[in-house]
Amino acid sequence: MSGPVYSVQRLRKVFGGRGWFGGGRVVTALDGIDLDIRSGVSLGIVGESGSGKSTLARILVALEDATDGEVRFRGQPVTPYTIRPREFYRSVQFVFQNSYAAFNPRRRLGAQLDEHLRYLTDLDVSARRDRIARCLEYAQLESGLLTRFPHSLSGGQIQRMAIARGLLSAPEAIVMDESVSALDVSVQARVLRLLRQLQRDLGFTLIFIAHDLAVIDYLCAEVVVMRVGRIVERGKTTEVLGNPKSDYTRELISSCLTV
Ligand SMILES: Nc1ncnc2c1ncn2[C@@H]1O[C@H](COP(=O)(O)OP(=O)(O)OP(=O)(O)O)[C@@H](O)[C@H]1O
Ligand SMILES: [Mg+2]
Secondary structure (H helix, E strand, O other): OOOEEEEEEEEEEEEOOOOOOOOOOOEEEEEEEEEEEEOOOEEEEEEOOOOOHHHHHHHHOOOOOOOEEEEEEOOEEOOOOOOOHHHHHHHEEEEOOOOOOOOOOOOOHHHHHHHHHHHHOOOOHHHHHHHHHHHHHHOOOOHHHHHOOHHHOOHHHHHHHHHHHHHOOOOOEEEEEOOOOOOOHHHHHHHHHHHHHHHHHHOOEEEEEOOOHHHHHHHOOEEEEEEOOEEEEEEEHHHHHHOOOOHHHHHHHHHHHHO
16 A cells, blocks of 8 residues: 555644643653655654654554644544554554563463454464464564563564564554664664565565664664654655754764764
8 A cells, every 4th residue: 555654743742741730840752743654664763862752652553642733544543542452453563672571471472472463353263373373484483482481582582572473463564662772783683684674575664763873774764863852854764864964963873873
């Protein structure tokens, strides 16, 4: 399908200031974001700490409500109160930084993957088994891991398990927030290679948040640069990184080169 999967308009998110006592610190995390996201694109979102990346990610996957403006997915408004979760999460999945926390520590991984698939689809037992096997292969994981508990996997394995789970319902879009940031460099490289290949082969829309520009450069065809809740620059990754229009982007690039 062509056309935007996501359409974000005048999105604002303000935290605080509406407590019982009316006071408190007010933070404008998103300050008027307009963004169309084309189907099948790999879009990176970068910006310094506190620029609103995670807030945007959480609103895109309906974990958080906006203060103002709107997000539409395939034309349907996205808010925690209006989505039909089963349909929405069949189409949109997310993988965040710490995937140990994204699984139940007391249940075997196979049971958790199966439960996820049963919730999102009407597939029967054998179709679910096939789908799980295929997604494990996508994530380059041994099927033996299905009988294990989450904490017995390495950081790279659990992150790939979260990716496998994210692929189960063949979603149209996957949102990732710092999904490889906590991994060792070599493990990170493997997960990134995998993701790039999967995104190309399966064609899902990838919205990938990272503070590391090299990661974005490797994985994402397009990039959005955020600063204090606003988009300062957007374009093809090679163009934005090769010929940045704003001083802020230039600073981000040079700070990444020095670490
Ligand atoms: N639940 C919350 N309550 C109050 N303030 C919040 C909340 N979540 C985020 N903020 C504030 O909103 C701003 C944007 O935060 P956000 O987590 O979206 O930034 P980020 O770009 O993801 O940063 P990082 O790169 O450090 O992950 C920050 O000032 C943050 O302190
Ligand atoms: Mg964040």
